[in-house]
Each structure stands twice: as structure tokens, then as C-alpha cells.
Amino acid sequence: MFSNFFQYILSGTATTVSVTLVALPLGLMVALAFSLAYVYGRTPIPAVIGLYSTLMRGVPPIVLLFILYFVVSGSVNLSPFWAGSLSLGIISSAYQLEILRGAILSVSGGQMMAARAIGMSRWRAVRYIVLPQALRLAIPGWSNEASIVLKDSSLVYALGVTEILRRAQQLSATTQNPFLAYSAAALIYFLLVFATNRLLDWIARRTRIPAHF
Amino acid sequence: MAGPILEVRAITKKYGKNIVFQDISTTVNEGETVVVIGPSGTGKSTLLRCINLLTRVDRGQIYLDGREITAPGTDEDEVRQHIGMVFQNFLLFNHLTALDNVQIGLRRVKGMPPETAYQKAMAELERVGLADRAGHYPGQLSGGQQQRVAIARALAMDPRIMLFDEPTSALDPELIGEVLEVMRKLALEGMTMLVVTHEMGFAREVADRIIFMEGGRIVEEGPPEIMFGAPQNARTREFLWKITELYGKHEGQGRGNPG
Amino acid sequence: MSNWLQLFINSLPGFLDGARVTLELTAIGLGLGFVLGLLAALGRAYGPPWANALSVSYIELFRGTPLLVQLFLIYYGLPGLGVTIDRFPAAFLALGLNSGAYQAEYLRGALQAIGEGQMMAGRAIGMSRWKTVRFIILPQALRLVLPAWSNEPIALMKATAVVFLIAVPELMSKAKSIAARTYDPIGAYLGAALVYLVMIFILAEGIKRLDRRVRIPGFGDAEAQHGV
Ligand SMILES: Nc1ncnc2c1ncn2[C@@H]1O[C@H](COP(=O)(O)OP(=O)(O)OP(=O)(O)O)[C@@H](O)[C@H]1O
Ligand SMILES: [Mg+2]
Numbered sequence: 001m002f003s004n005f006f007q008y009i010l011s012g013t014a015t016t017v018s019v020t021l022v023a024l025p026l027g028l029m030v031a032l033a034f035s036l037a038y039v040y041g042r043t044p045i046p047a048v049i050g051l052y053s054t055l056m057r058g059v060p061p062i063v064l065l066f067i068l069y070f071v072v073s074g075s076v077n078l079s080p081f082w083a084g085s086l087s088l089g090i091i092s093s094a095y096q097l098e099i100l101r102g103a104i105l106s107v108s109g110g111q112m113m114a115a116r117a118i119g120m121s122r123w124r125a126v127r128y129i130v131l132p133q134a135l136r137l138a139i140p141g142w143s144n145e146a147s148i149v150l151k152d153s154s155l156v157y158a159l160g161v162t163e164i165l166r167r168a169q170q171l172s173a174t175t176q177n178p179f180l181a182y183s184a185a186a187l188i189y190f191l192l193v194f195a196t197n198r199l200l201d202w203i204a205r206r207t208r209i210p211a212h213f
Numbered sequence: 214m215a216g217p218i219l220e221v222r223a224i225t226k227k228y229g230k231n232i233v234f235q236d237i238s239t240t241v242n243e244g245e246t247v248v249v250i251g252p253s254g255t256g257k258s259t260l261l262r263c264i265n266l267l268t269r270v271d272r273g274q275i276y277l278d279g280r281e282i283t284a285p286g287t288d289e290d291e292v293r294q295h296i297g298m299v300f301q302n303f304l305l306f307n308h309l310t311a312l313d314n315v316q317i318g319l320r321r322v323k324g325m326p327p328e329t330a331y332q333k334a335m336a337e338l339e340r341v342g343l344a345d346r347a348g349h350y351p352g353q354l355s356g357g358q359q360q361r362v363a364i365a366r367a368l369a370m371d372p373r374i375m376l377f378d379e380p381t382s383a384l385d386p387e388l389i390g391e392v393l394e395v396m397r398k399l400a401l402e403g404m405t406m407l408v409v410t411h412e413m414g415f416a417r418e419v420a421d422r423i424i425f426m427e428g429g430r431i432v433e434e435g436p437p438e439i440m441f442g443a444p445q446n447a448r449t450r451e452f453l454w455k456i457t458e459l460y461g462k463h464e465g466q467g468r469g470n471p472g
Numbered sequence: 473m474s475n476w477l478q479l480f481i482n483s484l485p486g487f488l489d490g491a492r493v494t495l496e497l498t499a500i501g502l503g504l505g506f507v508l509g510l511l512a513a514l515g516r517a518y519g520p521p522w523a524n525a526l527s528v529s530y531i532e533l534f535r536g537t538p539l540l541v542q543l544f545l546i547y548y549g550l551p552g553l554g555v556t557i558d559r560f561p562a563a564f565l566a567l568g569l570n571s572g573a574y575q576a577e578y579l580r581g582a583l584q585a586i587g588e589g590q591m592m593a594g595r596a597i598g599m600s601r602w603k604t605v606r607f608i609i610l611p612q613a614l615r616l617v618l619p620a621w622s623n624e625p626i627a628l629m630k631a632t633a634v635v636f637l638i639a640v641p642e643l644m645s646k647a648k649s650i651a652a653r654t655y656d657p658i659g660a661y662l663g664a665a666l667v668y669l670v671m672i673f674i675l676a677e678g679i680k681r682l683d684r685r686v687r688i689p690g691f692g693d694a695e696a697q698h699g700v
Contacts, residue, residue, distance in 0.1 A: 058672045059665045060633035063644055067661045074658070107307075114304035114363075117265055118318040118370055119294030128321050133308045147536075154538040158637060165541055172548060179552035182545040190536040209308050211352030 005171060009184050012167030016192070019085045019153040019163060024146055026089030031096035036126065038097070039104050049097070056094030062155050064091050069159055084156035092149050099141040103134040136207050143200030147193045154189070164188055215243035217276075218374050218405050219264065224273030224283075226259055233259045234429035236273070241374065241407055246400045248416040249409045251426035252452065257409040258301075260426075261376045264407070265296050278373060294322060297367030297375040301382050303359040305351040311338060311362045312347040315369045323370070337365040341395050357388030361395055368399075375399065377408040413457055417441055425449045480663045483650045487667050490646030494671070497567060497632040497642060502625055504568025509575025516576070517583045518591070518605055527576070534573035540634050542566050547638045563635040571628050575621065582617035583609065618686060622679045626672055633668075643667060 038049045056064065068087035072078060078086070107130055115125035157165040168185035172178035219241040226233045234256040241247050249257050262268045264275055266282060266289045275283045282292045305314050315337050319330040338344045341361040351359055360380055367375060377396065381389040393415050400406060400419050410416065416423055417437050424434040425446070433446045444450045480487075512530055515523035534542065547562035557565070586609060594604030636645035647664035651657040 055669065058669045060630040060644070060668060062633045062636075063647070063661055063665050063668060066647075067658060067665060070657045070661070110300070110302065110304045111306060113267060114298075114300065114306065116267060116290075117293055117296075117298040117300075118366065119290050119292075119322045120318070121290045124321055128317060129306050133306075136308065151538040154540045155634070157540065165538075165544065168541075169544070169548075172552070177552055179545070179549040182541060182549040186533075186537045186541050186545060189538055189541055190533060193536045209352065210350045212307050212350060 005175065005180075006184065008171055009164060009167045009181075009188060012162055012164040012185075013188055013192070015081070015161060015163040016150070016153050016189075019081070019088065019156055019161070020146075020150045022082075022085035023088035023092055023153065024149050026086065027092030027096045027145075027149070028142075030090065030093035031100050034093065034097045035100035035104055038101055039108060040122065040126070053094045053097050056091060057098070061088075061091050061152055062158065065155050065158070080156070080159040080161050084159045084161055088149065088152060088156065091152075092145065095145055095148070096142065099138050099145060100134065102141070103138040104130060106137060107133040133209075136204075136209065139200060139204040139207070143197060143204070146200060147196050150193055150196055151189065215245075217241065218243050218278060219407070220276040220279075221264065222274045222276070224263060224270040224275065226256065226263055226268070227271050232429060234426070237426075237429075237431060238273075239424060239431065239434070241405060243405055244403045245421045246404075246406045246408065246419050247422045247424060248420040249407065249424045249426060250411070250416065250452070250456065251432075255426045256429050257426060258378050261298070261378050261407070261409060265298050265376060266292055267298075290322075294318075294370050295373045297370060297372035299360070299363050299367055299375065299377045299380045301379040303351070303356070303363045303383070305359050305363055305366070307351055310348050310350055311343060311354065311358075311365075314351070314362055315366045318366065318370050334365075334369055337369045338362070340368065341365045342391075355388060356384045357391045360384065360392045364392075364395055364399075374405040374407060377406065377410065379409050379411065381410065381412060411456055411459075413441075413453070425452065427452070476659050476662070479650075479654060479656060479659050480666070483646075483654075483660065483663055486646045486650060487643060487663060490641060490643035490664075491667055491671060493640065493642040494629065494632050494668075497563060497635065497640070498625065498629045500564045501567030501571050501628050501632065504564060505571025505575050505624075505628070508568060508572030509579055512572060512576035513579035513583060514605060516580060518601060531573045531576050534570050535577070539566065539570045539631055540637065542570055543635060543638060559635075559638050559640050562638060563632075563640045567628065567632060567635070570631065571624060574627070575624060578617050578620045578624070579613060581620060582613040585616055586612050615686065618683060622683055625675055625679060629672060629675060630668070 034049050034052070038046045041049070065084065065087050068090055069080075069083050072083045072086060073080075111129050111133065112125050115129040116122070120128070153163060154165050156163060157169075160166070162170075164185045168181045171184075172181035175181060217240045221237060221239050223236045223238050225235045225237075237260065239247075249260070251257055259268065263270045266287075270283060273283070274281050277292065277295060281287075282289075305311075306317065309317060312331075312334055315334040316330050319325045319333055320327065323330075325333070335344060335347065338347055341364055343358060343361055343365065346354060346358060346362075349358075351362070354362065364375075364380075380396070381392050384392065389412070393412060396406070396408070396415070397419050408415075408420075420437050422434060423437055423440040425432045425440070425444075425448075427448055433440070433444060433449045435444075440449065441453065444453065508530075512527040515527035516531070519527065543562065543566040546566050547557060547559065550557055550562075590608050590612065591601075591604055594608040595601070599607070632642060633644040636642060636648060639645065643664050647660045650663070651660035654660060
């Protein structure tokens with residue numbers, strides 16, 4: 001019985017991981033485009049992106065999730081899984097934007113000037129000089145955001161997606177042992193967050209620039 | 214007498230209402246080493262940045278090899294390939310090894326094949342005495358070594374002229390000599406150079422001409438013998454006296470061998 | 473747009489009711505979290521091995537799992553062990569425990585910045601360990617922690633929104649019932665978002681002022697660290 005119990009919750013784990021693996025890269029791509037536009041864009045663009053970031057980060061993720069869910073599922077026919085994952089990705093983009101913007105600003109300036117001085121175009125300088133350094137610099141902040149997205153993926157429970165928490169709830173009903181069911185869910189989350197952090201630490205170590213930062 | 218490589222005609226630069234300099238004109242001929250001196254905030258760095266098109270002039274023209282580079286529609290990226298720039302704080306690309314710092318312009322700007330770029334970059338590192346440090350990252354090099362890599366990075370693009378903005382000001386006294394040594398060698402090899410520096414020993418020995426700037430104007434220019442021996446302007450005299458007091462001290466001990 | 477405005481105005485009393493509960497949840501969660509966080513940080517830095525182990529486990533477990541899971545474990549899980557708990561206490565407890573783990577980490581950073589030297593100096597003039605903590609370490613740490621800590625009230629206010637899932641009648645919960653009543657979920661949740669934005673903006677402004685007031689000149693930059 002006990003192993004069945006775990007197996008049942010583990011099947012929700014696949015969903016949780018999938019939600020995260022959709023939301024996080026989506027958020028990263030949006031954030032990357034927006035952070036570059038913020039730092040290098042012309043007059044109204046930085047202000048617009050700054051407003052986007054402030055508004056998105058000034059509202060609880062669960063509230064945004066509901067708004068985006070109803071907007072998205074009202075215009076395209078998407079399953080709760082996809083609507084929820086995409087919405088979480090958009091929410092995360094505002095936080096990832098702040099991380100990347102800070103990183104780009106802290107390498108830009110001198111490095112950009114030196115790259116332009118040897119005749120690189122703006123775009124090449126971003127591509128070959130600024131971004132390789134900024135992305136490395138962003139890893140600690142970004143890995144923090146990765147575990148936040150992993151934990152926030154539990155919010156799609158509220159949309160009826162059968163991720164870990166929903167599985168735990170179903171189990172607590174069938175087994176009449178809610179404490180055990182939710183403890184198991186907590187344990188799985190804990191292990192996932194732990195593994196994510198280890199993995200990103202490892203990436204940070206692998207990509208470290210010798211004797212720098 | 215070789216012809217002009219760089220010609221600056223009555224350029225003016227403003228930041229908002231603040232006029233950094235006004236009506237600056239000068240010419241640098243092929244193979245010449247021109248040293249620019251002057252007090253802080255006079256616009257020496259800004260002048261170099263204008264020449265390298267890193268910032269735009271408000272009035273006047275700049276010519277490189279007889280071609281106006283301040284004309285509208287000029288391909289600035291292409292122009293900068295022909296003008297080498299060495300910064301006070303080195304500005305090596307932190308994520309690249311010494312070799313890759315020198316190579317990246319060859320690969321990504323000139324589009325050289327990897328093997329050719331490698332050979333060329335190694336030759337440039339050899340030229341500044343750092344071939345044995347090719348695999349080191351900037352953080353693993355001393356300030357003097359970093360600045361020499363920065364010089365090699367600029368040289369690799371085969372510039373028509375090299376601009377130096379106080380290349381030794383950020384260095385510990387004992388590291389200044391190795392950088393000046395490389396610059397002296399370049400001058401002897403016939404490289405055209407425009408150098409902003411407080412190193413009066415270098416100016417006296419290497420410069421063909423010295424320009425004294427103050428308050429956004431060229432106050433006086435001439436060969437070192439005259440500028441150091443019998444400057445016409447009282448301000449020039451005063452400045453040179455002060456600068457020798459301040460910076461002259463370590464010059465003797467600063468001379469070392471490169472590498 | 474004017475439809476939405478009408479809906480928003482009609483729902484304003486409900487939103488304000490919910491906002492009051494949101495503020496309560498934030499304040500109590502923050503206070504409880506502060507006490508827990510302080511204990512955990514001190515236990516971790518200066519406590520005996522058992523206190524250290526307990527603090528570390530608490531901090532890691534609550535930072536390593538979602539608040540929602542913690543909330544369900546308390547509200548639905550504890551009764552399974554024979555401990556029944558109402559929704560309000562459950563929400564306070566979950567928010568306090570969760571926030572405490574984060575506040576402990578902020579404090580840890582400050583304690584680390586103060587270093588071993590101050591403890592040694594305190595002991596050297598004959599103070600007990602506890603007295604050194606009380607009179608030497610904490611006065612410095614609490615001042616030092618403020619820039620990092622000032623993110624927490626805002627983060628916690630945003631976090632409170634999930635407790636609508638155990639039917640605590642806060643702002644998000646009100647939005648949900650308005651959505652059900654008006655059949656306009658987007659309008660209802662946008663209304664709630666607006667109220668959150670206003671509250672969080674005011675909170676952020678207040679903290680900014682507080683930071684400026686207690687800032688020691690030339691000692692760290694409090695401004696740069698604000699979330700909003
Ligand atoms: N990007 C800028 N925006 C506004 N003002 C600037 C900018 N860059 C330089 N200035 C101003 O232009 C003037 C000249 O600066 P510049 O750095 O060219 O002087 P400098 O002669 O190189 O001085 P130093 O010897 O200190 O390097 C200064 O008053 C400076 O404040
Ligand atoms: Mg300068």
C-alpha cells in the first residue's frame with residue numbers, strides 16, 4: 001500500500017516538472033528580449049518595459065495566474081495545463097527580466113565600449129561580449145528564480161491541473177490520512193528544489209570565469 | 214615627409230550645455246607619435262572617443278586617410294577597425310582568455326578563418342611579449358600584462374593609427390615600464406600614435422610633437438625640445454612644472470623589461 | 473472599460489473588506505515570522521548543536537517547499553493527527569512559519585557580516601553569551617538587516633493571496649466570489665489586482681521612507697534592493 005501511495009504522488013511529479021519546464025524557458029526568452037530592449041532600446045521602450053515589470057511584480061502571482069488563465073483560455077482553446085504553464089511563464093518573465101537587466105547593466109558600459117572600439121557592431125558586441133558575461137553573472141539570481149517557479153507551479157492546482165498537490169489531495173481523501181499525503185507532497189517538492197539548486201550550482205561552477213567575479 | 218593619416222578640423226563637443234572642447238584642429242602624420250597632455254577634465258579622453266566615433270562631435274570634421282569619417286552615412290564599425298584604442302582601465306573582455314581577446318575581433322569582425330586568426334593573434338601576443346600567457350584569463354594577469362594584451366588586441370586589427378588614453382595611469386609604478394616599453398617599440402616600428410599620458414619621460418623621449426590642452430582648447434603644441442625647453446605659454450610652463458613634480462618621481466625606477 | 477469601472481465601483485466594499493483581511497494576514501504573518509526567524513537565526517549562529525540542527529532543518533524545509541503545500545499540511549494535515557485548527561489560525565501559522573524561514577536567512581546574512589569578532593569582544597569584557605547577543609550583536613544586526621529585510625513585507629503580502637484556497641475571506645477570495653456572481657472573472661481579478669497594486673505601492677513607499685530614516689550614512693545602499 002505504501003509504495004502505491006508514493007507512486008500515485010510521483011505521477012503528479014511529472015506534471016509539476018513539466019509545468020516548470022514550460023514556464024521557466026518561456027519566461028527566460030521573454031525576459032531576455034525585454035532586458036535587451038530595456039538596456040539598449042530607444043526612448044519609450046525602456047519606460048514601457050519598466051512599467052510592465054512594476055505592474056507584474058506588484059500583483060500576487062496567483063491573481064495574475066487567474067487573470068492570464070481566463071484571458072488565454074478565453075481567446076484560444078488550451079488545456080488548463082498549457083494555459084497555466086504559459087501564464088506562469090509570463091509572470092516569471094517579469095522577475096527574470098529584473099535579474100537579467102541587473103546583470104547586463106553591470107557588464108555593459110566599459111565592455112561594450114571596448115567591443116565597439118575594435119569595430120564590432122552593437123549586436124555583435126551584445127552577442128559575443130556582453131551576454132556571455134551577463135548570463136554567467138545572472139546564474140545565482142536565476143537559480144533562485146528557478147526554484148521559485150518550481151514552487152509556484154503548485155498554484156496551477158487552483159486551475160484543476162493534477163500536479164503533486166492535487167494528487168496529494170486525492171490521496172488524502174482515499175486513504176483518510178491527510179497528514180501523510182501532504183507530507184509526501186512536501187517531501188517531493190523539497191527534493192525537487194534541492195536537486196534544482198544542486199544542478200544550477202554545478203552549472204555555475206562549470207561556467208565560472210577563472211579569477212573573475 | 215609622409216602624409217597625414219588623421220586630420221581633425223575645428224571639432225566641438227558639448228554635453229548638454231557643457232562645452233567640453235571647442236574648435237580643436239590638429240593633424241597626425243604617418244609614423245608620427247603625438248602626445249596630448251593637460252589637466253584633468255580638459256576633454257582629452259573625450260577627444261580620443263570622438264576620433265574613434267565612440268561619441269559624436271557636434272561640429273567640425275575628422276578625416277582618416279583623407280576620407281571624412283564624420284560624414285553622415287559612414288559605416289562607423291568599419292572605421293573603428295582602422296583605429297586602435299587602448300583604455301586607461303584596459304577593458305579586456307573578462308570572459309575570454311588573452312588569446313581569445315586578441316582573436317575575437319579577427320574572427321567576429323574580420324571573419325578570418327580560425328587557423329589564420331590564431332596565427333595572427335599569437336604573433337600579436339608575441340609582439341607585446343605575452344605569447345606564454347595566451348591561455349590566461351584577464352583576472353589571472355597583472356595590470357601591466359592586461360594592458361599589453363589590450364594593446365595586442367588593438368594591433369591585431371592592423372589599425373592605421375593607435376589611440377592611447379592614459380594607458381599607464383591605472384598601473385602600479387613597477388608595472389608602468391613594461392607598457393611604456395611596448396609603446397616605445399611600436400613608435401620605433403613606425404606605428405602612428407596619439408597618446409594621452411602624464412608620463413613626461415615617455416613624452417620627452419618618444420614624442421615627435423606634444424599638444425598641451427587646457428579648458429577645452431589647444432593652448433600650445435610643438436616638438437618636445439621646445440615644449441620642455443622653452444614653452445611660449447605661461448600656462449604650459451606651469452603645468453609641466455607641476456606634472457613633473459607629481460609624476461616625475463617614479464619614472465626612473467619604472468623602466469623594466471617587458472615580460 | 474466603463475462597464476469594468478462600474479463593476480469595480482460596485483464591488484469596492486467587498487474588495488476593501490478583503491483588503492483588510494489581507495493586511496491582517498500580512499501583519500500577523502510578518503510578526504510571527506519575525507519572532508521565529510530571529511530564534512532560528514540566533515539558534516543557527518550561536519545555539520548548541522541541537523538548536524543549530526533544528527534551525528537549519530526549519531529554514532531549509534520551509535524555504536524548500538511551496539507555501540501552498542505548507543498551508544494544506546497545516547489546515548488539512550494536522551486534523552489527521554487529531555489537532556484541529558480553524559482556517560484563520562492555519563493561515564497565520566502557515567504564513568508566519570514560511571516568512572520566518574526567509575527572515576531567518578536575511579538575519580543570517582547580517583549576523584555573518586558582523587562576524588565572530590564582536591562576540592569575542594563581548595565575551596572578553598565578561599559578558600555572557602546571551603548578553604553579548606542581546607546588547608552587542610542584535611543592535612547591529614537589526615540595523616544591518618533592514619535593506620534586505622524590507623523586501624519581506626511586500627513578498628509576504630503577495631504570498632497571502634494563496635490562502636483563499638482554504639476559504640479565508642481575503643482580497644483574492646472576495647474577487648473569486650465577485651467573479652462567480654458577475655460572470656466576469658477577468659474584470660473581478662483585474663479589480664483585485666488593482667487593489668493589490670495600490671496596497672503594495674503604499675507599502676513599498678512606506679518602507680522606502682523608513683529605510684531612509686534609519687539608514688546609517690555611507691553604510692550600504694538600501695534603495696537599490698527594493699522589489700517594487
Ligand atoms: N558622457 C558624458 N556626459 C557628460 N559629460 C561628460 C561625459 N564624458 C565626459 N564629460 C565631461 O567632459 C569633460 C571632459 O572629460 P574628459 O574625461 O574628456 O577629460 P580628461 O581630460 O580626459 O580628464 P582626465 O585627465 O581626468 O581623464 C568633463 O568635464 C566631464 O565631466
Ligand atoms: Mg581622461
